[in-house]
Amino acid sequence: MKPALYHIRFRARFVKGQRVKAEDFKTKDITDLTKPASLPLPLDGRVSSVFHLIETQQLTIHFGGLAAVNEVDFHMVEGEVVGLIGPNGSGKTTFFNLLTGIYRPTGGFIRYQGENLVGLPAFKIAKRGIARTFQNNRLFLNLSVLDNILIGMHPHQSSNWFDAIFWRRYTERELRTGVEKGLALLDQFGQDLAENCYRRAADLPQADRRRVEICRALASNPKLLLLDEPSAGMSPEETEVLMGDIRKVRERVKGIGMVIIEHDMMVIKGVAERVVVLNYGRKIAEGTFDEISNNEEVLEAYLGREEKDVAA
Amino acid sequence: MDKKSIIKALFLVTIEIAFFVLFVAFMLTHHTGKTVAFLLFFIFLGILFKQWENARLALVGLFEEMKILAGVVFILMLLAVPFVFQSSPYLIHICVMAGLYAILALGLNFQLGSTNVVNFATAASYGIGAYTSALLAVHYHLSFWPGIVIGGSVASLFGLLLGIPCMKTKDYYLSLVTIAFGLIVYVLLINFSWTGGPNGIPNIPAPSLAGHSFREPLNFLGFSLPFQSNFFYLIFLLVGGALFVAHRLHHSRVGLTWNAIREDEIAARCQGIDVTWYKILAFCIDAFFGGVAGTVYAHYIGFISPENFAFIVSVVVVTMVILGGMDNVFGVVIGAILLTVLPEKFRAFEDLRLLIYGVIVVTMLMFRPQGLFPQKLRVYQR
Numbered sequence: 001m002k003p004a005l006y007h008i009r010f011r012a013r014f015v016k017g018q019r020v021k022a023e024d025f026k027t028k029d030i031t032d033l034t035k036p037a038s039l040p041l042p043l044d045g046r047v048s049s050v051f052h053l054i055e056t057q058q059l060t061i062h063f064g065g066l067a068a069v070n071e072v073d074f075h076m077v078e079g080e081v082v083g084l085i086g087p088n089g090s091g092k093t094t095f096f097n098l099l100t101g102i103y104r105p106t107g108g109f110i111r112y113q114g115e116n117l118v119g120l121p122a123f124k125i126a127k128r129g130i131a132r133t134f135q136n137n138r139l140f141l142n143l144s145v146l147d148n149i150l151i152g153m154h155p156h157q158s159s160n161w162f163d164a165i166f167w168r169r170y171t172e173r174e175l176r177t178g179v180e181k182g183l184a185l186l187d188q189f190g191q192d193l194a195e196n197c198y199r200r201a202a203d204l205p206q207a208d209r210r211r212v213e214i215c216r217a218l219a220s221n222p223k224l225l226l227l228d229e230p231s232a233g234m235s236p237e238e239t240e241v242l243m244g245d246i247r248k249v250r251e252r253v254k255g256i257g258m259v260i261i262e263h264d265m266m267v268i269k270g271v272a273e274r275v276v277v278l279n280y281g282r283k284i285a286e287g288t289f290d291e292i293s294n295n296e297e298v299l300e301a302y303l304g305r306e307e308k309d310v311a312a
Numbered sequence: 313m314d315k316k317s318i319i320k321a322l323f324l325v326t327i328e329i330a331f332f333v334l335f336v337a338f339m340l341t342h343h344t345g346k347t348v349a350f351l352l353f354f355i356f357l358g359i360l361f362k363q364w365e366n367a368r369l370a371l372v373g374l375f376e377e378m379k380i381l382a383g384v385v386f387i388l389m390l391l392a393v394p395f396v397f398q399s400s401p402y403l404i405h406i407c408v409m410a411g412l413y414a415i416l417a418l419g420l421n422f423q424l425g426s427t428n429v430v431n432f433a434t435a436a437s438y439g440i441g442a443y444t445s446a447l448l449a450v451h452y453h454l455s456f457w458p459g460i461v462i463g464g465s466v467a468s469l470f471g472l473l474l475g476i477p478c479m480k481t482k483d484y485y486l487s488l489v490t491i492a493f494g495l496i497v498y499v500l501l502i503n504f505s506w507t508g509g510p511n512g513i514p515n516i517p518a519p520s521l522a523g524h525s526f527r528e529p530l531n532f533l534g535f536s537l538p539f540q541s542n543f544f545y546l547i548f549l550l551v552g553g554a555l556f557v558a559h560r561l562h563h564s565r566v567g568l569t570w571n572a573i574r575e576d577e578i579a580a581r582c583q584g585i586d587v588t589w590y591k592i593l594a595f596c597i598d599a600f601f602g603g604v605a606g607t608v609y610a611h612y613i614g615f616i617s618p619e620n621f622a623f624i625v626s627v628v629v630v631t632m633v634i635l636g637g638m639d640n641v642f643g644v645v646i647g648a649i650l651l652t653v654l655p656e657k658f659r660a661f662e663d664l665r666l667l668i669y670g671v672i673v674v675t676m677l678m679f680r681p682q683g684l685f686p687q688k689l690r691v692y693q694r
Binding site: 100101102121122123126127131132138139140142143144146147151152154155157159160161163164165171174175176179198200216220 | 557560561564565566567568569571572575576578579580581582583584585586587593597687689690691692693
């Protein structure tokens with residue numbers, strides 16, 4: 001039985017091989033730190049707290065005999081953009097499903113702002129500020145674009161069935177506020193979306209569907225945004241627009257953390273500050289894009305290994 | 313008011329009265345051949361309406377523009393129905409039954425239409441509401457009016473009881489659980505002695521309002537309307553109330569959430585929606601509507617037995633929702649009226665009733681799964 005993890009404040013941590021004392025992490029303002037710059041943190045004042053936004057320790061899930069995610073340690077702070085890459089089947093989407101509570105891990109811990117997430121149902125995790133998009137675009141297809149965004153705001157609204165029948169003015173007011181916010185959000189991502197907000201989501205082209213899904217994820221004011229292969233099936237021009245959208249999100253939402261699963265290395269190089277590589281469920285490398293692109297294990301995972309001896 | 317709008321208003325009223333006259337004539341015919349002719353004429357009108365774009369848009373626009381006038385005329389026509397049918401109480405009886413089934417269909421619409429939970433236990437909530445109020449009325453002399461609320465609440469409790477095991481199951485298995493629940497209630501009603509067993513409960517007292525018993529003919533404006541008219545007006549108010557509640561629930565955060573659950577449950581969970589709570593809410597509200605309808609049924613007929621709440625009733629209500637329109641409040645009411653009135657008019661084909669219901673369900677699901685009147689797009693005011 002693994003011992004309970006304590007909050008970062010009470011436990012000494014190892015950072016890049018150097019032992020760092022916990023007291024050094026108690027300060028709130030990153031610029032106060034006289035710590036060495038070897039801390040893997042963006043040091044431009046964007047971060048308001050050094051506590052991890054999300055961290056997993058030895059996170060594991062077994063499906064039958066197969067470990068789809070195998071003892072993965074992951075951490076990130078507010079405002080960071082982390083790329084998650086790996087060959088197909090390496091467990092990236094499963095990792096997202098574990099973070100959002102769709103699967104329950106068979107081992108390991110997940111901590112979100114110091115709070116344990118393991119065992120919480122998915123809707124409670126979403127209420128705490130973790131939002132995601134899906135690889136195969138799970139929009140509510142028969143509803144309009146505006147309806148999709150309104151549903152995204154669900155965690156922050158509070159009218160219930162009683163209000164719907166009897167306290168009509170409160171319900172209508174909440175809906176109206178939601179509609180205003182939703183249209184403003186859509187407007188930021190493209191005027192055509194806001195103008196055609198009553199289009200059925202199923203009638204949208206693929207690129208627009210992606211943007212609506214990102215908007216829906218942002219509608220709940222998340223602190224952590226998980227993007228699952230946002231540029232899949234996109235042309236180079238559309239990918240450029242996507243990268244612009246991601247940068248727009250970073251500017252307009254203060255302190256939002258993002259984890260992006262991608263296969264397109266241009267996107268990763270363009271927006272990710274740090275990259276984590278998975279293969280067969282294990283984390284095999286972590287670092288900046290340049291570091292991992294020269295990492296032998298990573299290259300082997302993607303390209304395979306040359307056979308040295310072939311028996312005759 | 314300028315001349316043009318007066319002409320438009322007159323045109324609107326004429327159309328409504330024309331439809332009313334056609335409806336009355338349809339109801340009053342006894343000859344099967346004439347009934348079929350009427351039906352074919354209505355279908356022809358419907359197809360014409362669909363095809364002729366300009367006329368349809370103009371007509372719909374006219375109704376939208378003069379909504380209040382159209383509504384008032386419609387309500388006046390409905391209120392006039394017992395006067396028109398005063399020589400044939402049987403026709404008023406059909407209207408009352410149509411109203412009861414409309415309430416049941418509106419209740420089921422929350423589950424089937426909004427949340428896509430196929431619930432075959434409507435007959436159970438119908439029966440529980442009926443038996444609760446009947447037993448309380450016969451043994452404890454409980455008046456009808458609190459009986460409605462109590463019948464609805466007890467049925468709602470059983471809806472909760474049904475909902476809890478259903479949360480663990482999905483799709484087809486959930487339907488099986490609801491079918492099983494319906495059968496359990498039916499068998500228990502037959503076998504418990506305190507529910508009267510297979511003989512049911514006779515002599516349920518009629519409701520009374522201000523000294524006027526609902527079993528007595530209604531004397532109004534010099535006309536003596538058959539006693540069914542009392543229940544007709546009661547049902548008219550109840551269906552109006554049910555429509556009001558259903559419309560408000562649909563056009564709110566709750567209705568939107570139910571639709572989200574119908575579209576994609578996993579994505580809904582990831583948006584922070586507590587799927588279990590909303591599904592159980594749908595079960596409870598559906599059961600409440602069923603209980604209310606059951607209470608009125610018990611006090612209307614005056615006699616209930618388990619046979620009235622067999623599985624076939626659930627199937628009929630499901631057919632009404634599928635035919636009328638999934639998650640369209642007015643659509644399901646029209647579906648209920650169609651599927652109550654038509655079988656009565658076509659008594660000649662009584663034996664084929666089950667077959668026809670099956671054909672309707674299969675045809676609708678194959679060609680128009682969203683129903684005759686599909687769900688309307690939600691439009692928000694700024």
